[in-house]
Amino acid sequence: MLDSISKLVQVLSVVVGVVVSIWSFTNAQKSEAEARAKEAEARKLELARPFLELRQKFYLEAVHAAAVLANPEVQTDEDLDKARKRFRELYVAELSMVECPTVEASMVKLAQTIDKDLTRLTPAQSAALDLAHALRDTFVVAWEVEGTCAPSP
Known part of the structure; x- marks a missing residue:
């Protein structure tokens, strides 16, 4: 009887050892997969960095021009003209490429709201806007930046 118990304990020990080994291996595989996924996400963000930095630069320029145009009573005519010109440039091409x-x-x-003339585009400006949007579409695909925009309200 003691011999049977001894053999049973040995078999159970082997079974427990195998189960623990399989569990450890599975956990290690899962941890490695999670680490690879995090590395891939970090690489993706690093690849998109130039696009995102350009977007941020143009967003800051747009908000600056908007601030000047939204407060004309405290601006000089020269500042208003510069802001209107820069807003138009951003509106028609540069910002449209990344926004x-x-x-x-x-x-x-x-x-x-500010100046309805800003929305009236010449054929050349419309073509530039279309080009900027086409470029944006290729950037979104090439740099995988689809999910970098806030959802629409």
């Missing part, structure tokens, strides 16, 4: 749809809608709304 999120919510920012695009806000730029249109601001332009309509």
Whole structure:
């Protein structure tokens, strides 16, 4: 009987050892997969950095021009002209190349509120806007920045 118990304990020990080994291996595999996923996400963000930095630069320029145009009573005519010119440049091409749809809608709304002429585009300006949007679409795919925009309200 003692011999049977001894053999049972040995078999149970082997089974427990195998189970623990499988569990450890599975945990190690899971940890490695999570680490690889985090590394891939970090690489993706690093690849998108130039696009995101350019977007941030143009957003800051747009908000500066908007601040000047939204407060004309405290601005010089020269500052207003510069801001209107820069707003138009951003509106027609540069910002349109990197902006999120919510920012695009806000730029249109601001332009309509401040000066309706800002939304009237010449054929050349419309073509530039179309080009900027086409470039934006390729950037979104190439740099995988689809999820970098806030959802629409």
